[in-house]
Amino acid sequence: MSSVIEVRKLGRRLKQAGGEKAILNELSFELASGEFLCIMGPSGSGKTTLLHLLAGLDLPDEGTILIEGKAMDRLGEDGRAILRRERIAQVFQFFNLMPALSLRENVALPLAIAGRPAGEQRARIDGLIERFGLGHRADALPSALSGGEMQRASIARALAGGQGLLLCDEPTGNLSQQSGLEVMQSLRRLRDEDGKSILLVTHNPRDAAFSDRVLFLVDGRLDPDHELRGPGLEVERIHRSLAELAI
Amino acid sequence: MHLRTVALRSLLARPGRTLFSILGIAMGIAIVVGIFTLDHNTLLGLKGPGDPDWQADLRVSPEGGITDPRAELAAIPGVAGVAAFFQNEADLIDAAEDRPARVRLIGIESSAVDAPALYRVLAGRGLAPGGVLIGAALAESRGLGPGDAITLTRPKRGARRICVDGEMKLVEPENQLEDRRRSYRVLGVLAPERLGRRSGGDVVLLDIADARDLFADLFARVDYLVEKDPKVDIERLTSSLGHAFSFELNQDVLIGQAADERAFRNGVRFAGLMALGLGLYVIFHVLSIALVERSREIATLQALGATRRQVAGLFLGEALVLALGGGLFGLGGGIGLARLLLALRITTLGAGRHIDVFEIPWATILPLAAIGCGIALLGSVYPLLRMRRAQVARAIRGERNLDQGPGLGFRLFAVVLVTVALPLLFLEIAPVVGEQKEAIQAVLRVGIAAFAVLLGLPLLLPGLLGHLAALVVRLLGRVFPLGALVAAREIGRRPLRLAVGAAVLAMVAAAYTALQGITASLEAEIDRWAAVAVAPKLFVGGLDGREVAEVDRALAGIPGLIAHEKGDLRAYVPFLLTGVDEKALLAAKVFADPERLDRFLGGRGLVVSTRLARDQKLAVGSRQAIRTGRGQVESFEVLAISDAVGFFPYPDERIYAVTTEETMRRDFCLDTAKADRLALVFEPGRDAASFGAAVSRALTPPGDEARAPLVIPGAKVAADARLDVARDFVLFDVIILLTAALGGLGVLNGQLLSALERAKELGVLKSLGCTRRQMAGLVLVEAATIGLLGGLLGAALGLLLNPVVIEALQIVSAFDLPLVNLNARALLAALGAIVVSLLAAIYPMVKVMRMPTARAIREG
Structure with a gap:
């Protein structure tokens, strides 16, 4: 199976008043095509920083990131933007929907950015909205949606561009338990039915249990001894690893 | 959906901000457009239809004993052109030898290089010795054209009515002219303008040497037509002439050019510049805050694959709509304002004058509006260009980088743009009225420096005003403890917003105080003059x-x-x-x-x-x-x-x-x-x-x-003169009022953004049991702080600037003005600033009071 993401000796430091602090250190891992990988870690472990590096929103101080064989650090800012547009979709903890746009328009945004024709947009977007059970709210503004609806809209938006890789940053962090469950089921279906490659960062063991493999990020390093592999990851097993790592 | 929709939706989703932003730009542009349209029509209206017998700027007669008047005149500063000039009546006989036509004969120097533009040729060529130019009417009535031959004779001299020892007498010429006739070739036909308009076009122009030949016995006195250099003040020219030349001044040249009129018009123009600067300053700030606030949207777009160019294009589109909308409304509003002021008989040369013309000076107002739009555009786009990757990454996590507001680079850019580039561009398009004397330059420099300091310091050192504000808040804390507590924290976190609001109000308060200083000094000068000139007198008429x-x-x-x-x-x-x-x-x-x-x-x-x-x-x-x-x-x-x-x-x-x-x-x-x-x-x-x-x-x-008889006491004359000052300065009152509204708009925008940004914390306060009244108090304390601080600073600056302003006015006008104690008026200015700030806080206050608590807490 080919790798969608290859990370080699990745390092990111943060400048602070007293010097530099390593946020990520010597990080190496791969995400195979069609795999659902979860990276767990406590708050401040560098999970979100890692996602930003993978999305090309930030650049590493050391190491390399290959997205479908393309080295991120060799691309300019616009090159990375186009890579995101074509290959990487994202789902955010805080949804990040445009407050002025309706749900339909939010979902259509990646197509608008890519300059796709309106006809193509409509057919694709309506299908996505229906798929996530949001047809009746298509014209509503984000302020009128519930948290679960907003996150499902956010996932629909992530699928609109047709990218094969999905980076998810604590997608259930702002949702009720029921809404969170629905969102995770949606993500799992994307892996199983659409063959999407998914990288999820979370600190929630229930969310991690939906993945094929779990890596633990502690103090900016991946712990090689506690990697968990599916299928059928049990929440208790994840809890045990977390306890062993004192997370 | 096209990406443009995002920009459009963003504007429509925030109608208040969109409206107030457009309004801010429009008001700044409208004031300046209104002033220049008003000034243009004031001069146009007062000039009237013009003398049908066209006059040069000055007609100068030398005192006896001056050996070379022409050379002396040419050396006087302010003389742009000189032409010796002689005129008399003559009889014209054409080749057909019909009855002679009585024409106005004018001799001018045909070869002088510095001669003013005295005529324009409609057909044929210019004047040269031995030839003549004829008026269009004459050419038509006699069927003459270039190449034709004519003969001129001098008519018999009639008696002249002159004043001799107190009596108007008809004086016969001492010696009657001998009959003399000369033949000339018609070189060209004059267009019906300038000298070609004289005597309704029945005019013959010839070289002064030929005129001397024809009228030799009458050449005791030659006058000179002088063209005034527009770059030199009229009184400098006339005072230089005064010792050796008497002169007749074309009154049209004088309109709006007398020293006091220039001072007044320049004052109005400077007020316009101040208004435009304030408008742009406010909008700059509002748009920059808005962009910082929207950093999360920008980051999301980038995360979704939008390139920086796409994002920039999006925001540029929004900024264009705001700037062009503001520009269009500003143009329309300014023209409307000028019309309204003219209808109310308010002009740039005082009030009470009826102007019955209206013309729009597009060549001046379009560039001024374009400057306004351009600077507003730059102000809104610049923060976007300054966005860094790190900000994008942070913004996407929901860490809004608001505490710092726009970066120092942007603030520096804004200061340079509004306080340096804007005045320079403004003066390039609309230079000061009158001579660019060192004194005027100094006055301008002081004015622009005060403007720059007042607007620049809060942007560059917001903490400075923040500290002062903290003192004010402490005072208010005795009456509104909760409001003061929250306001103190907010000011500590975001001093820039408060500093900008206070600076704008300070500018208005300072301008008001300085204006009051001018009118008070003018009134004091009238009192001083009246005590000598009119008080011990009774004027009797009829x-x-x-x-x-x-x-x-x-x-x-x-x-x-x-x-x-x-x-x-x-x-x-x-x-x-x-x-x-x-x-x-x-x-x-x-x-x-x-x-x-x-x-x-x-x-x-x-x-x-x-x-x-x-x-x-x-x-x-x-x-x-x-x-x-x-x-x-x-x-x-x-x-x-x-x-x-x-x-x-x-x-x-x-x-x-x-x-x-x-x-x-x-x-x-x-x-x-x-x-x-x-x-x-x-x-x-x-x-x-x-x-x-x-x-x-x-x-x-x-x-x-x-x-x-009509009996008027001197005291009434003095009172009327004082009333005239108040009436004449009503235009400044209008400008100050509009500028105060602009300042209020700035405070309103700032407060509104503050309320929206702090929705979450305000929601928490509500959930903790804050009443609507307490919520209103939060906004009001902040507004009162801005008003009090701006008012006090403005009043202090106004008091400090008063001697400078009065000195400047003395330099540019012919007035000898005393300084007057302005403390009470400065206090009034400070109170005015507080009132404006509190009024501006009403809308944000209502917004805060009506804010849905649950959503505010959830969404922030």
Whole structure:
């Protein structure tokens, strides 16, 4: 199976008043095509920083990131933007929907950015909205949606561009338990039915249990001894690893 | 969906912000467009249709004894062009030898390189010796054209009516001209403009040497047509001419160009610049905050694959809509404002003048509006370009980088743009009225520096005002403890917003205080002048040319009457020259030195008013050339500078000189035995009202109340003059009012954004039990702090600037202005700033009170 993401000796430091602090250190891992990988870690472990590096929103101080064989650090800012547009979709903890746009328009945004024709947009977007059970709210503004609806809209938006890789940053962090469950089921279906490659960062063991493999990020390093592999990851097993790592 | 939709939706989703942003830009542009449209129409309206017999800027006559007047004139600063000029009547005979046509013959220098543009040729070529140019009407009526031959003869000289020793006499020419005729070739036909308009186009232009040949015996006096250099002030030119030349000034040249008018017009223009700067400053700030606030949206777009160019294009589109919307509304609003002001008879040369023309000066106002739009555009796009990757990554996590507001780079950029680039561009398009003297430059520099400091410091050092604000908040905390607590934290976190709001109000308060300083000084100057010039006098009009001796007899019984001045002894030379008798002169105590009094009474002396002395830079001992009613230029000596004699109201003219009654009779043939109006000088301490009543009784013909004279006490004249100042400055009041509204808009925008940004924390306060009243208090305390701080700073700055402003006004005008205590007015300015700020807080306050708590907490 080919790798969608290859990370080699990745390092990111943060400048602070007293010097530099390593946020990520010597990080190496791969995400195979069609795999659902979860990276767990406590708050401040560098999970979100890692996602930003993978999305090309930030650049590493050391190491390399290959997205479908393309080295991120060799691309300019616009090159990375186009890579995101074509290959990487994202789902955010805080949804990040445009407050002025309706749900339909939010979902259509990646197509608008890519300059796709309106006809193509409509057919694709309506299908996505229906798929996530949001047809009746298509014209509503984000302020009128519930948290679960907003996150499902956010996932629909992530699928609109047709990218094969999905980076998810604590997608259930702002949702009720029921809404969170629905969102995770949606993500799992994307892996199983659409063959999407998914990288999820979370600190929630229930969310991690939906993945094929779990890596633990502690103090900016991946712990090689506690990697968990599916299928059928049990929440208790994840809890045990977390306890062993004192997370 | 197209990406443009995002920009459009963003504008529509925030209608308040969109409206207030457009309004801010529009108001700044409208004020400046309104001012320039008003100024253009003021000058246009006052110039009127123009003299049908076209006049040059000045027509100058040299005093006898000047050997080379032309060379002397050309060396005078302010003279842009000189042409020797001679005119007379002549008879034209064409080849058909029909009856001769009586034409106006004008001789000018055809070869002078510095000659002003005196004519334009419609057909044929320019003037050269041996040839003539003929007017269009003449060419048509006689069927003449280029190449035709004509003959000119000089007509017999008629008697001239001139003033000789006090009598207008018909004087026959001493020697009749011999019959002389000369033939010329028609070189061209004059367009019906400038000299081609003279005598309705029945005009012949020829070289002055040819004119000399034709009219040799009449060449005792040659006048000169002078073109004024527009870059030199008129009084500098006339004061340089004054010692050796008398001159007639084309009044059209003078409109809006007198020293006081220039000062007024420049003041109005500077106020316009200030308004435009303030408008852009406010909008800059609002848009930059809005962009920082929207950093999460920008980051999301980038995360979704939008390139920086796409994002920039998106925000540029939004900014374009705002800037162009503001520009269009500003243009329309400005033109409407000018129309409204003209309808209310408010002009850039004072109030009460009727202007019945309206023309839009597109060439000036379009570039001004474009500057406004351009700078607003730059202000809104720049923060976007400054966004860094790190900010994107942080923003996407929901970490809004708001505490710091726009970065130092942006703030520096904004300061340079608004306080340096804007004034420079503005002055390039609309330079100061009048000469670019060092003094004017200095005044401009001080004004722009004050503007830059007041607007620049809060942007560059917001913490400075933040500390001052903390002191104010502490004071307010005794009355509103919760509001003060929250306001103190907010100011500590985001001092910039408060600093900008306070700076804008400070600017308005400072401008108001400075304006009050100007009007107070002008009023004080009137009081000082009135005490000397009008207070001990009673002005009597409507005497219908009564014999002065008869009036004297009627008034003889009234106690306290010392002397009288006759108001009808007036000549314009070109300033007003009037005459007084010895008694009035002694009553006014103008001369302490009896020898000077004797010289004055000798007939070639002048007492000049203080304004004329300043305007023409005359001192005791200066000489002034005056053309008498006989047509001769005589030299007069300035023997005193005083306002104690010679002033008459209606029309007010404080630029004048006084000579003896006898000189006015002898040299100007004015009747000193009769009077239509008089100024009666009465003893100090005498009650003006009872004195006036007695005069009225004495001069009213028995049983004919309808012929009662008009009696006006000096105090009324002074009061009217003070009223005129207030009325004339109403335009500044309008500008200050509009600028205050602009300042209020700035505060409103800032407060509104603050409320929206802090929705989450305000929601938490509500959930903790804050009442709606307490919530309103939070906004009001902040607004009061901004108002109080801005008001106090502005008032202090206004007080500090007052001496500078008055000094500047003295430099640019002919006024000698005293400084006046402004403390009470400064306090009023500070209170005004607080009121404006509190009014501006009403809308944000309502927003905060109506904010849905649950959503505010959830969404922030």
